[in-house]
Amino acid sequence: SLVIRGEKDEQAVLCSKDKTYDMKIADTSNMLLFIPGCKTPEELNADQASCDIIHSQVAGFSNNYWELRRCRPKLKKLRKLLMEDPYEGPDSRKDQTLTSSKYTTEDLLSLIQASEEEILHQLHVIDACKIEGYWRVLEFDYEMKLLNHVTQLIDSESWSLSKVPLRTCLEELGSLEPREMIEHILLSYGRKYIDDAGEVYFEMHEDKICRAIAQMLLQNAVKFNLSEFQEVWQQSVPEGMTARLDQLKGLALVDKTSRPETIFLLKVEDLPEDNQERFNSLFSIREKWTEVDITPYIQDLCAEKQTVGALLTKYARSSMQNGVKVYNSRRPIS
Amino acid sequence: EAAFLIRSEGAGGLAQWVLVELQGEVVPRQSGGLAGSLLGDLHYTCKGVPVLIVGHHILYGKVVQLEKPFAVLVKQGAGEPGPAGPHTHYTVTALIKTKLLFKTRPKPIITHVPKKV
Numbered sequence: 001s002l003v004i005r006g007e008k009d010e011q012a013v014l015c016s017k018d019k020t021y022d023m024k025i026a027d028t029s030n031m032l033l034f035i036p037g038c039k040t041p042e043e044l045n046a047d048q049a050s051c052d053i054i055h056s057q058v059a060g061f062s063n064n065y066w067e068l069r070r071c072r073p074k075l076k077k078l079r080k081l082l083m084e085d086p087y088e089g090p091d092s093r094k095d096q097t098l099t100s101s102k103y104t105t106e107d108l109l110s111l112i113q114a115s116e117e118e119i120l121h122q123l124h125v126i127d128a129c130k131i132e133g134y135w136r137v138l139e140f141d142y143e144m145k146l147l148n149h150v151t152q153l154i155d156s157e158s159w160s161l162s163k164v165p166l167r168t169c170l171e172e173l174g175s176l177e178p179r180e181m182i183e184h185i186l187l188s189y190g191r192k193y194i195d196d197a198g199e200v201y202f203e204m205h206e207d208k209i210c211r212a213i214a215q216m217l218l219q220n221a222v223k224f225n226l227s228e229f230q231e232v233w234q235q236s237v238p239e240g241m242t243a244r245l246d247q248l249k250g251l252a253l254v255d256k257t258s259r260p261e262t263i264f265l266l267k268v269e270d271l272p273e274d275n276q277e278r279f280n281s282l283f284s285i286r287e288k289w290t291e292v293d294i295t296p297y298i299q300d301l302c303a304e305k306q307t308v309g310a311l312l313t314k315y316a317r318s319s320m321q322n323g324v325k326v327y328n329s330r331r332p333i334s
Numbered sequence: 335e336a337a338f339l340i341r342s343e344g345a346g347g348l349a350q351w352v353l354v355e356l357q358g359e360v361v362p363r364q365s366g367g368l369a370g371s372l373l374g375d376l377h378y379t380c381k382g383v384p385v386l387i388v389g390h391h392i393l394y395g396k397v398v399q400l401e402k403p404f405a406v407l408v409k410q411g412a413g414e415p416g417p418a419g420p421h422t423h424y425t426v427t428a429l430i431k432t433k434l435l436f437k438t439r440p441k442p443i444i445t446h447v448p449k450k451v
Contacts, residue, residue, distance in 0.1 A: 041382035
């Protein structure tokens, strides 16, 4: 079956099990009559016998109909809802108050304008987990605390980053943090696999770990001197990992025009979901963008089979600057 | 809030309806509604061309397979919206994959042409 979802202040969408569609009313000046049981010429040909009059009734008529167009699921609200009450760990006193806003899968299905599969997929992407039946995201500091436990253990045990044993992590860290949280952080930052002996291991995601540490450093100031940042960042990541700027796509932006060069936090998930609003927001942050710089901040806007190039053609105007192609707004930004 | 669309429970699949599309409006001959009145006669020529006779007009049309088929929805049980209340349901009653499009100008049928004397 299909579901129409939306609150009173939202535009309705129709969802199948795994897709989302915008619903619009289409008007026509023609009159559309619906006739049940009306036969087409092919159907009458097949039925040679009858030469009788068939009495049919017009069931109804209309000047308009609902049209569906496949659209991106509206998932920004999901993160917003879950960030109302991020999980800060078992010691936090917050969870014990009754006023916390928490959401079950059912709650999310009735509030988020997306199909069930799209919602569940997004929950996985944002590393949400179910705690006592409610979907939660971890508060960033708590998440870093968990990650730090794991990376320190990897270091002290001299494990290979691609072979981190679940069992030992739970044994060593189980007294510090809930076992579910230890397993959750390993799942969030690593790829789970089972070896021939049936033991569970994790191959840690170097890029994702470096990226999280960068966020931790960058969120404490408006901007950083780029070279200083790179030095501190490399020193902060686990032994054996290489911190690289390309790990920060969609998270931070480098300003090459300032002297010295600087870097600042800019998270794509903090930007508007609507195409035009997203471009307005980006152009008010920076007047001219190269394709390389802007791509991570508009990639998620691409519809099925749409390219970043097509989006840029539609929402931006290009020009050359110092021999490089740059994009700016089509209209003046206030 | 959510409204659900459910395939109707009918024996042997969904009914197939046909859409008839007319340019302009159909108005009743006398004042009063359209309900219960005869619209007209639908014929097909031996070549499968639909012909509609409405009043004293004749319209020629064509059979069009819809690129985007329609689903006919019937609203059921619109209860008060609320967290505990029943959700609105729409039942898919029929599918429409074919339409008979009449967009040529209706021709009046003249049954008696006086002879020139």
